[in-house]
Amino acid sequence: MGKLSFLKKLKSDNDPTNDIVLKIQSGDRLLKEKFIHDYTPFILKTVAQITGKYVDTENSEEYSVALMAFDEAIDCFDINKNKSFLGFSDLVINRRVIDYLRKIKKERNVFPFTYFESEANNDFREKYMPQYSTVRLDNIEIKEEIILFKERLSSFGITLENLAKSMPKHKDSKIMCIKIAKIIANDDKLFNKLNRTKHLPMSELMKLVDVHQTTIERNRKFIIAASIIINSGLDVIKSYLLFMEEGGERHD
Template identity: 40%
Template sequence: MLKIFKKNSLVKRLDKIKRGDKLEREKIIEEYIPFIIKTVSSVTNRYIESENSEEYSVGLEGFNEAIDKYDPKSGNFISFAKIVISSRTKDYLRKIKKDSKVISINQFPKEEQENIHNNLRTEDFVKDVILKEEIKTFENKLNDFDITFNDLLDEAPKHKDTRINAINIARYIFENNSIKMELMAKKRIPNSKIIKELNVTQKILKRSRKFIIATVLILESDSDLLKSYITFDKGGVNI
C-alpha cells in the first residue's frame, strides 16, 4: 500500500473523548484490549485474560488514565499508554502478593510461548485493528472514482522517479484547494491546469492518473497508517 504524511486521527479521537464522547472511549478501549493485555503480560511475565483478572483491570484503569492525561506534545499515544499501564501494573504487583488467575507463559510448550508473544506484538495489533478499518474506508473512496486496489497494483508507476513525480503532483493537488475541489467534484484530474502550472505532459498524467488520485485521497483522509506509507522531506519524497 501507499504511506503518506502523519496527521493523527487517533489524536482526534482522543480529543473527542476528552470532550465527553463516552461511546468513542468504549470503542477505543475495545480496539485496544490486545494492547492492554500485551502490556500487562510483559510486566507480569504471565499471560493474562481480559475476564476475571485483577491485573487486566489494573491495566484497563491505566489505559483510561492514559487517555485522560495524554498530551500530543508528549509524543506517541501508544508509547505513553504503555508507560502508564506498566507503571500501574508494577504498583499493583508491589501491593498485592498473592496468587492470581493468570497462567504463566513459561508453563506453555516453547513453540506455544513463541506464538503467544507473536500474537501480542504491539505493532501487529496496531496494523490489525486500525489498518483494516482505514483500508475499507479508502477502498470506498476509490470506488467513487471507479478505481480498485487491483488497478493500483497493475497501474502504479514502476520506476521510482515516476512515482516521485506522481506523488509530487498529488501533493500539489492536495495543497491547492480549488484544484482539489474540482477533482473531488468531477472525479477526474483537471489536466489542463496541472499541465500549465507544473509543466508536466499529458502522457505523465494519463499513465499515473489512478495512482495520483489514490495519493490525493490518502492525503485528504485521516488515515495515519495509510499516510505513513509515503513521507515527504524538505520538498522531496522518501518511498
C-alpha cells in the same frame, strides 16, 4: 508493512453470487438460508482475517456480528452501485466487526490499540485482555482505513486491484506522482474539482507542473489515490505514502 501488499486483497468484479442475491431479494427465503449456510466459510475467513484468531461458530461474538452483517449485506446490496456482492459483504462485515471490537475496547476503557503492540506491554495485554491476546489490534486500525480508502476510490471507478497494477514501478516516477498529488490535495479549487468531476483537473494542472500530459494520464489512478490519501485522516496509509516519497521501501 509490505510494498502496499494490502492492495492485492480484492474480489473479482465478475461475482457469481450477484444473481443469487437478486433472487433472494425477490423474496426467496429458502434460498437465503441455503446461501448463508453455503457461505459460512467465507464469513469465518473474513472474521479470522479481521481478528487474527481462530473463530468458534458456537461461542464467538465476532462471528455472530459477522453473520448479522452478511444478512444485512444481502438486504442492502444494490447491483447498480456495487459490482460484486462478495466485495460489498466483505466491507459490511469488516465495518460491523470493527465497530464491535472498538465498542468493546471503549467499554473496557483500555489503552489505544497501538499501545498493546509494544513488546514491553505484552504482559499487560495477557493479564487484562486474555480473550483478545491473539488479536492483532493494530491490524484493526489499518483494516478500517483500507475500508474507507476502498470506498473513496470506488467513487472514482478505481479498485485497489487495478490501482496496484497501475502503480509506477520506478522510485522516481512514484516521487513525481506524489508531488503532483500534493499540488492537487493542497489546492482547494483543484481538489474540489477532482472530487466533483472524478477526473484530474488536467488543464489547471498542466500550468503548474513541468510534466508531459501523457505521463500524468498514464499515472492517473495513482495520482488520484495519492491525492485522496494526502487530504484525508488515513494516517497509517499516509505515513506509508510519505515514506515512499522520501525514497524508502518498507519490507516489514
